[in-house]
Amino acid sequence: MKLDRRFLLRGSCQGALAVMGLPFLDCFLDSKGKALAATGRPLPTRFNTFFFGCGLTKQLWIPKVGGKDYEMTVQLKPLEKFRSKLNVFSGLRVPLDDNPNYQHWSGVAAAATGISPTKQSEFDSKSIDQQIADVISHGARFKSVSASAAGDPKQSYSSLGGANTLPAEASPLSLYTRLFGPGFQDPTKGDWKPDPQALIQQSVLSAVADNRKRVMQNLGAADRARMDQYFTSVREAELQMIAQQQRPEIQAKVTIPDAPAEAVCNNALPNLRAVVPMMAKLGALALATDQTRVFNLSVSEPGSQIFMPGDSLGYHQSTHEEPIDPVLGYQPRVAQYNVDTMELFAMLLKELDGIPEGDGTILDHSLVFAFTDQSFAKIHAVDGLPIFVAGGASGRMKAGFHVAGDSSPVSRVGLTIQKAMGVSLDVWGKGSMEVRQPYTDLLA
Amino acid sequence: MRSFAASLLSLTLLSGAMIAGAEAASSSQVVSMRRLTQAEYRNSIADVFGKEIEIRGSFEPTIRVGGLQAASTAVLSVTPVGFESFTNMADSIAVQVTGEKYRSKLACAPKDTKEADDACTGQILSHYGRLLYRRPLGKDELKTAVNLSRDLAKKQKDFYAGLRYGLASLLQAPDFVFRMETAVPAGNKQWALDPYSRATRLSYLMWNSSPDAQLLEAAEKGELNTAAGLGKQVDRLMASPRLDSGMRAFFTDMLQLDTFDTVSKDSILYPKWSSGIAASAREETLRTAIDLALHENGDMRDLMTTRKTFLNRNLAADYQLPFQFKGDWVPYEFAPDSGRSGILTQASMLTMFSHPGRSSPTKRGVAVMDIFLCEPTPAPPANVDFSVVNDVNGALKTVRERLMAHATNSTCASCHNHSDPIGLSLEGFDTIAQRRTAENGQLIDLSASIQGKKFVGSDGLGKFLHDNPKYTSCLARKAYAYSRGENSEDVPAAAFKTANKAFTDSGFRMRAMLKAMVEDKDYFSAPAPTPETKNGATKVAAQ
Numbered sequence: 001m002k003l004d005r006r007f008l009l010r011g012s013c014q015g016a017l018a019v020m021g022l023p024f025l026d027c028f029l030d031s032k033g034k035a036l037a038a039t040g041r042p043l044p045t046r047f048n049t050f051f052f053g054c055g056l057t058k059q060l061w062i063p064k065v066g067g068k069d070y071e072m073t074v075q076l077k078p079l080e081k082f083r084s085k086l087n088v089f090s091g092l093r094v095p096l097d098d099n100p101n102y103q104h105w106s107g108v109a110a111a112a113t114g115i116s117p118t119k120q121s122e123f124d125s126k127s128i129d130q131q132i133a134d135v136i137s138h139g140a141r142f143k144s145v146s147a148s149a150a151g152d153p154k155q156s157y158s159s160l161g162g163a164n165t166l167p168a169e170a171s172p173l174s175l176y177t178r179l180f181g182p183g184f185q186d187p188t189k190g191d192w193k194p195d196p197q198a199l200i201q202q203s204v205l206s207a208v209a210d211n212r213k214r215v216m217q218n219l220g221a222a223d224r225a226r227m228d229q230y231f232t233s234v235r236e237a238e239l240q241m242i243a244q245q246q247r248p249e250i251q252a253k254v255t256i257p258d259a260p261a262e263a264v265c266n267n268a269l270p271n272l273r274a275v276v277p278m279m280a281k282l283g284a285l286a287l288a289t290d291q292t293r294v295f296n297l298s299v300s301e302p303g304s305q306i307f308m309p310g311d312s313l314g315y316h317q318s319t320h321e322e323p324i325d326p327v328l329g330y331q332p333r334v335a336q337y338n339v340d341t342m343e344l345f346a347m348l349l350k351e352l353d354g355i356p357e358g359d360g361t362i363l364d365h366s367l368v369f370a371f372t373d374q375s376f377a378k379i380h381a382v383d384g385l386p387i388f389v390a391g392g393a394s395g396r397m398k399a400g401f402h403v404a405g406d407s408s409p410v411s412r413v414g415l416t417i418q419k420a421m422g423v424s425l426d427v428w429g430k431g432s433m434e435v436r437q438p439y440t441d442l443l444a
Numbered sequence: 445m446r447s448f449a450a451s452l453l454s455l456t457l458l459s460g461a462m463i464a465g466a467e468a469a470s471s472s473q474v475v476s477m478r479r480l481t482q483a484e485y486r487n488s489i490a491d492v493f494g495k496e497i498e499i500r501g502s503f504e505p506t507i508r509v510g511g512l513q514a515a516s517t518a519v520l521s522v523t524p525v526g527f528e529s530f531t532n533m534a535d536s537i538a539v540q541v542t543g544e545k546y547r548s549k550l551a552c553a554p555k556d557t558k559e560a561d562d563a564c565t566g567q568i569l570s571h572y573g574r575l576l577y578r579r580p581l582g583k584d585e586l587k588t589a590v591n592l593s594r595d596l597a598k599k600q601k602d603f604y605a606g607l608r609y610g611l612a613s614l615l616q617a618p619d620f621v622f623r624m625e626t627a628v629p630a631g632n633k634q635w636a637l638d639p640y641s642r643a644t645r646l647s648y649l650m651w652n653s654s655p656d657a658q659l660l661e662a663a664e665k666g667e668l669n670t671a672a673g674l675g676k677q678v679d680r681l682m683a684s685p686r687l688d689s690g691m692r693a694f695f696t697d698m699l700q701l702d703t704f705d706t707v708s709k710d711s712i713l714y715p716k717w718s719s720g721i722a723a724s725a726r727e728e729t730l731r732t733a734i735d736l737a738l739h740e741n742g743d744m745r746d747l748m749t750t751r752k753t754f755l756n757r758n759l760a761a762d763y764q765l766p767f768q769f770k771g772d773w774v775p776y777e778f779a780p781d782s783g784r785s786g787i788l789t790q791a792s793m794l795t796m797f798s799h800p801g802r803s804s805p806t807k808r809g810v811a812v813m814d815i816f817l818c819e820p821t822p823a824p825p826a827n828v829d830f831s832v833v834n835d836v837n838g839a840l841k842t843v844r845e846r847l848m849a850h851a852t853n854s855t856c857a858s859c860h861n862h863s864d865p866i867g868l869s870l871e872g873f874d875t876i877a878q879r880r881t882a883e884n885g886q887l888i889d890l891s892a893s894i895q896g897k898k899f900v901g902s903d904g905l906g907k908f909l910h911d912n913p914k915y916t917s918c919l920a921r922k923a924y925a926y927s928r929g930e931n932s933e934d935v936p937a938a939a940f941k942t943a944n945k946a947f948t949d950s951g952f953r954m955r956a957m958l959k960a961m962v963e964d965k966d967y968f969s970a971p972a973p974t975p976e977t978k979n980g981a982t983k984v985a986a987q
Contacts, residue, residue: 102823103823103824120823121507143524146525151706152705152706153502153504153505154505154507160521160523163507163516163519163520164520164523165505165523166523166524166525167502167504167505167523167525167526174502182532200596200609201531201535203592203595203596203609204531204535204592204609204616205531207591207592207609207613208613208616208617210588211585211588211617211618211619214582214584214585215618215619218472218473218474218626219474219477220473220474220475220973222519223474223476223477225521226477226519226521227477227521227618229521229522230522230527230621230622231618232524233521233522233523233524233527234527236524236527237524237527237528237531240528266706266708267800268708268710268800305800307710307800307801309710309711309712309713310710310712310713311710311801312710312713312799312800312801312802313799313801313802314799314800314801
């Protein structure tokens with residue numbers, strides 16, 4: 001890892017030196033430039049994903065030049081405010097090797113696992129957010145939380161592998177209830193105390209887990225794996241109860257709002273515009289109060305069924321059926337939907353960047369991985385998949401770049417992200433997407 | 445009051461018989477493990493503890509495998525998010541059951557409510573445990589739960605608090621949230637389901653709930669292993685009005701009515717559409733299917749052609765009919781010239797398989813092929829230009845013309861020639877199932893030709909399916925796969941031959957098919973464990 005003076009100045013490591021009086025080397029190794037909580041312990045770096053279907057329009061989103069001084073394109077315009085905290089990746093390859101191009105799926109799986117999928121709608125490994133959660137979520141109440149703004153619990157790209165998708169909360173109210181409903185002890189309040197119930201529930205869970213050996217007997221191989229997953233889930237519930245007995249260390253000054261009203265959650269764009277900020281805000285608050293360190297938000301399924309009322313085709317049908325305008329050279333209605341989804345992405349960034357915390361914002365202490373299913377949805381193309389990474393990972397990630405078409409496999413972004421998130425790994429992805437070289441220039 | 449020791453003793457004796465449980469482990473094999481669906485869970489809790497128990501929580505979604513969600517319950521596990529919900533629901537149910545209002549229903553009361561009472565706890569937990577696990581609890585299983593109750597009762601100086609947690613531990617155990625089917629040797633190197641697994645499969649199929657006391661008793665006595673005993677229980681289950689619940693669950697799954705959960709319509713183009721209509725449309729189809737299959741014991745082919753249905757105010761508005769009836773739901777018969785033909789033209793099927801703002805002959809055709817003919821359509825090739833299909837301002841005015849244009853491409857044609865005629869014959873109905881004769885000012889042509897047979901409109905499609913043996917055989921195949929949690933595409937025709945024959949011989953009566961299916965000599969047989977699975981089991985046991 002390259003260490004320069006600027007990094008030291010920018011990171012809060014210096015704060016640690018001053019406050020904690022740690023020897024320089026200890027500080028560097030232990031805190032890695034992270035912001036510190038009031039107790040002096042580093043705040044965790046959080047991870048988010050943002051999923052949007054149907055990609056973007058090549059002519060309208062890819063800047064002509066790479067590096068820091070790229071020009072703002074029409075489709076990146078909604079993200080302009082976050083330019084200095086955003087990396088844009090163009091020209092990434094998605095080699096599928098011997099597997100078919102599963103429409104509206106191969107790209108999703110490649111981005112999220114670095115593996116060309118062997119089945120429609122199934123991941124061949126844990127998704128990246130779960131791989132990261134395994135490392136960073138210890139001590140948080142929820143290992144990860146997912147939300148679907150379109151109101152479909154199946155619109156989650158957070159997976160334990162195979163068909164075992166972690167369902168998404170499908171309305172702002174259900175997201176709120178899970179995060180801040182029963183069982184939530186508000187760490188922003190002075191009178192925080194552990195819930196005595198958590199301790200008791202922990203012993204119940206431990207009794208349930210005691211049956212493991214007996215239950216695992218006499219199962220066939222596939223069912224044994226499923227039962228193993230069940231007991232892993234029991235274990236996670238136990239960890240949740242343990243986490244609830246410790247006051248989360250937080251630095252952001254936030255207050256938990258009252259529960260939101262029921263909202264209509266579906267694919268209609270006006271509803272999404274109302275729901276995305278609500279969910280993004282709740283997610284940001286959950287990160288700020290350390291209820292979770294991994295938050296996933298999706299605005300559509302792959303093959304986005306988003307529609308503007310009055311447009312009888314909608315987004316996905318338009319990508320396939322709208323003719324390419326001979327003068328413009330692209331599909332104008334599709335292009336509008338592309339911009340609409342970038343606006344939804346900007347709403348998430350706005351909420352994450354809107355909560356100050358230590359030397360920056362939640363966004364500065366996070367990474368946000370935004371990905372999609374197709375590069376050119378009209379023909380289900382995957383090469384050139386648009387990928388964005390926002391946030392500074394508490395100083396571990398440099399931002400503000402357009403990483404222009406170097407034909408790296410898309411998995412190189414996943415590897416880089418995990419390096420920035422502190423996951424210890426040297427290689428990520430499989431087959432032609434197996435990569436060993438992260439974007440070292442981006443890693444601070 | 446029986447003593448705790450006595451109940452333990454009787455359990456031990458029972459498990460000496462061929463029941464599933466910890467003690468029978470060496471010569472048994474779990475052959476199927478199905479995660480309870482939301483409806484199965486809710487019905488089971490209502491049957492075990494009573495309808496007054498409130499269940500609040502979310503359930504993990506299922507997926508469709510071979511056209512059925514039931515098949516996915518045998519491959520999906522419980523994720524941490526799903527378990528979090530199970531554990532919360534378990535505690536909330538246990539709180540209610542041990543609450544003051546409910547206590548009088550419990551089998552015993554403690555000597556002192558401020559103290560632990562193992563005997564009473566054991567009695568209560570073995571009673572509910574047997575109903576929840578659908579078999580008697582093993583000795584260790586009961587002991588674990590009783591110990592937990594005792595520890596927590598002592599700590600809190602409250603018998604019922606302790607009982608709450610012991611009960612909650614059973615309610616979130618894998619033995620409850622999964623329906624386990626256990627096979628035992630059945631002689632001649634054959635394996636078959638043990639009696640409790642038979643009871644469980646029958647009960648969830650027929651009533652969509654856990655076995656009741658009578659069925660468990662029949663299992664305990666070994667009656668389900670004799671043709672006469674089995675027949676008696678099957679007749680009892682089928683004579684009950686609760687058969688409606690079982691078959692509603694089947695038709696909901698087979699007709700993919702859960703699709704409604706994510707259907708939205710364009711509020712500008714179709715302002716009339718509402719969630720009320722959606723819920724009513726789903727109910728209309730279920731009422732039609734249940735009435736024909738169970739109440740009328742009718743010919744299931746008529747599901748494709750009947751003009752008889754059930755309407756409420758919401759649906760009357762959608763179908764553009766005056767609603768001058770009293771009450772909520774009323775039987776109704778569409779006029780002969782209405783173009784309505786069975787459930788094919790009901791609001792459910794027509795709206796589920798359409799886009800928010802327009803009908804989709806392809807979606808409808810693909811759905812009909814998959815649901816009624818068991819012919820799933822492969823995914824279209826990845827690199828296809830569909831632009832011509834859309835250009836409504838161009839020369840091609842109707843969907844038919846646009847579809848025909850792109851079906852001239854040979855790679856597309858192989859599938860579209862299959863599904864499109866079906867969908868095109870339904871074009872007389874828009875995306876919210878209202879009748880229409882023109883699209884973009886052009887008269888709609890409803891003629892279709894499939895497998896050399898020509899027909900016109902929904903009536904023609906209804907008759908085509910009514911007379912197609914593939915439809916009735918598909919129904920039998922799906923019922924068989926549904927009841928066993930298998931992928932319908934992988935089920936060999938021989939497996940449901942008896943059911944299909946009884947179906948045909950009876951003039952396509954659902955009841956006759958069901959009875960023949962579950963009474964078939966091979967229905968409860970299971971594959972012998974392979975050495976691989978046995979080795980694996982040993983390894984786990986040795987850990």
